[in-house]
Amino acid sequence: MIEQEHFEVIIVGGSYSGLSAAMSLGRSLRQVLVIDSGLPCNRQTPHSHNFITHDGEKPAVISAKAKLQVDLYKTVQFYNGVAISAIKTENGFEIKTESGLSFTSRKVLFATGVKDLLPEIKGFAECWGISVLHCPYCHGYEVKEERTAIIANGEMGFDFAKLISNWTKDLRLCTNGKSTLTLEQTKILNKHGVQIFEEEIDSFEQKEGYIKNIIFKNQEKVAVKAIYARPPFEQHCPLPKDLGCDINEQGLLKVDAMQKTNVAGVFASGDCTTQMRSVAIAVSTGSFAGAVINKELIDEDF
Numbered sequence: 001m002i003e004q005e006h007f008e009v010i011i012v013g014g015s016y017s018g019l020s021a022a023m024s025l026g027r028s029l030r031q032v033l034v035i036d037s038g039l040p041c042n043r044q045t046p047h048s049h050n051f052i053t054h055d056g057e058k059p060a061v062i063s064a065k066a067k068l069q070v071d072l073y074k075t076v077q078f079y080n081g082v083a084i085s086a087i088k089t090e091n092g093f094e095i096k097t098e099s100g101l102s103f104t105s106r107k108v109l110f111a112t113g114v115k116d117l118l119p120e121i122k123g124f125a126e127c128w129g130i131s132v133l134h135c136p137y138c139h140g141y142e143v144k145e146e147r148t149a150i151i152a153n154g155e156m157g158f159d160f161a162k163l164i165s166n167w168t169k170d171l172r173l174c175t176n177g178k179s180t181l182t183l184e185q186t187k188i189l190n191k192h193g194v195q196i197f198e199e200e201i202d203s204f205e206q207k208e209g210y211i212k213n214i215i216f217k218n219q220e221k222v223a224v225k226a227i228y229a230r231p232p233f234e235q236h237c238p239l240p241k242d243l244g245c246d247i248n249e250q251g252l253l254k255v256d257a258m259q260k261t262n263v264a265g266v267f268a269s270g271d272c273t274t275q276m277r278s279v280a281i282a283v284s285t286g287s288f289a290g291a292v293i294n295k296e297l298i299d300e301d302f
Contacts, residue, residue: 002077002079002101002103005102005103005104006031006103006104006105007031007033007103007106008030008032008107009025009030009031009032009033009105009293009297010032010033010093010095010105010107010109011025011034011035011109012086012108012109012110012111012112012237013034013035013111013112013113013272014034014038014067014111015036015063015113015270015282016062016063016279016282016283016286017111017269017270017282017285017289018034018036018111018269018270019063019066019070019286020066020269020282020283020286020287021111021287021290021293022034022070022073022076024287024289024291025290025293025294026070026073026075026076027073028290028291028294030075030293030297032077033078033079033103033105034077034078035079035081035083035095036078036079036080036081037080037081037082038080040063040113041114041115041271042059042279043059043060044128044129044130044209045059045130046058047059047142048062048138049138049139049142050137050138050278050280051279054279062279079101081098082098083095083237083239084096084097085239086108086239086240086243088243088263089104091104091106093105093243093265093266095239106297107266107267107296107297108243108265108266108267109259109266109267109268109289110240110245110253110266110268110269111268111269111282111289112235112237112240112268113237113270113272114233114234114235114251114252114272114277115233115234116128116231116233117232117233118231119176119231121201121202122202123203123204123205123211124204124229126204126206127204127206127209127210127211130208130209130210131143131209131210131225131226131227132211132226132227132229134228134229135277135278136163136164136166136167136228137278138278140164140166140167143167143225143226144168145167145169145170146168146170146225146226147168147223147224147225147226148164148167148168148170148171148172148224148225148226149171149173149174149224149226149228150172150173150228151174151176151201151227151228151229152229153175153176153177153179153181154180154181156230157173157175157181158185158188160173160228161173161189161194164228165194169192169193171195172194172197173189173194173196173197174201174222175196175197176200177200179196181196197216200216201215202217202219203215205221211224211225211227212224214227234251235247235272236272240253240268240272243263245261245262245266245268252273252275253268254273255267255268255269258292259273259288259289259292267292268289269285269288269289270285270286273285
């Protein structure tokens with residue numbers, strides 16, 4: 001039960017970045033409300049990696065422990081729900097929730113992540129985050145030297161193949177349609193033993209999210225243990241754009257070195273701001289954003 005309507009800071013998004021910001025602000029004695037729907041983008045991922053002291057931990061365990069620790073700071077409150085509107089007011093911001101409740105604050109931090117737009121390949125969604133991976137730094141070690149595929153084309157496919165070849169040489173590039181690689185890129189990939197498949201993908205044969213075979217539309221099968229893909233994405237939350245926050249050409253919220261958007265009083269951190277999508281980066285940017293917000297409040301009041 002939320003006992004007040006006005007806060008110094010509202011954080012929209014209560015996963016790793018939002019919780020890290022909340023801890024910084026709670027330790028700064030700030031009145032904070034964290035609004036979160038409880039649906040992080042990595043909820044299907046079995047293990048989180050490359051985050052020191054938590055390597056191999058389940059993502060849900062990390063966030064649950066973080067929330068328990070943040071909850072010890074009595075100036076931080078949590079609201080389980082969805083923020084559906086954000087309005088700039090004379091004294092700050094008003095955030096309205098799906099339930100009809102409204103809260104106001106002087107500052108707002110969006111730590112809302114992004115929504116992956118998964119391709120309509122049967123089995124892709126079931127494997128996403130389990131054996132279909134987006135980041136070798138997060139998951140590459142666990143599938144090192146395994147039979148691996150990349151779904152990409154053109155320049156991105158070429159660069160992605162170069163990157164993943166660091167973890168495995170048993171590599172194939174699936175362009176999911178006619179290759180747009182240059183002749184020179186094709187020669188280089190062939191030289192390094194990367195097989196190129198141009199046939200369109202029909203489905204994945206998988207069990208409980210673990211890929212067994214890629215099945216092409218010509219019914220050819222290719223056995224693999226892991227796939228890398230970078231599907232397009234969009235901002236998970238439309239409210240920053242509603243407030244006038246700029247979005248860059250990659251679809252990410254534009255922030256400066258202080259995690260500030262172009263709208264005064266509005267900050268953003270975590271996956272909604274960076275192509276480096278990892279728990280460690282989310283925690284880092286959230287913690288920093290919390291400190292910057294506190295300093296801005298101090299400067300305004302002193």
